[in-house]
Amino acid sequence: MIRSLSVIFGCLLAGEALVFFTGVPVPSSILGMLLLTALLSLGWIKVAWVKIFSDLIVRNLAFFFIPSGVAIMLFFDRIAQEWLPIMVTVVTGTFLVMTVVGWVYQWTRKKDE
């Protein structure tokens, strides 16, 4: 448990340090995640060391962003004002991304063969 938390918070702190000292505009947590993946791939950290905490948290991931989601109640006015552009962008955007990813992948694979 403690080793698991040390590794994960260690990666997060490294991510924070990277953002602080280099000013890269990528969220520190995402840098920490990439660092953890890299350390696991290099074999410098064993999956068993982080398993306890990562399994627990990944399985219940949604729980941790509920309070941030509840804060949407502070923005009901804005949504009432801009619901149409939001809806149009969401609906077309989702189908567009789906189509582009699927087509580009199928096309790249065909060129490979």
Place this chain on the structure above:
Amino acid sequence: MSEFFESGIFGVTLTFVVYMGAGLLYRRYRWTLLHPVLLSITGIILILKILDIDYGSYNRGGQYISFFLKPAVVALGVPLYHQLQEIRRQKWAILISQLAGAVAGILLTLFFGWVFKMSQGTLLSMIPKSVTTPLALEISASIGGIPPLTVGMVLAVGLQGALFGVSWLRWTGIRDRAAAGLAMGAASHALGVARISEAGRVETAYAGLSMMFTGIVTAVLAPWVVGFL
């Protein structure tokens, strides 16, 4: 009375209980619109409104839960590692299609932002809308968006993909199993992954990897694009 609700314990307990209840309901009926996240957020907002408690009081407790979002994102490195082990080939084809999808999604958002004269806050909040919620929250905050608004949009995107994604894939001729998984993971994150995983193992593996790649690609692209606004 209001002092009672301002102890952090109230917010934490409310979140635990409602989330647990939402999970039970979802597992019983398996209906997409009963998704635990959607149900928990609406449930808690309703309870707060009925009891006339403001968000600030609730968040006295909520902030302790939100604190763990960052380490939770780091913990996603473990499933990402497993996904990378599982899919060793075609990394370039995957990366190229992800990049194309992310760029298309961001450009379309900027286009509609311009057409509708969207407010800056709303526009920035929409940029990470295809990304899985924990990563989307972090990206939204880092580019000056409104994270709770992003959560709402991410949920809408996910529900759309879960409800209509499979028909859309059939309609657009995306029949390759890997392509279908990648498309769903990229467009509709965890909800899309859950839906396409019903199709089989190949789809699930690609969708999971795609969801993570989309988050990473967007995290790198978004601040750069926003710099031009």
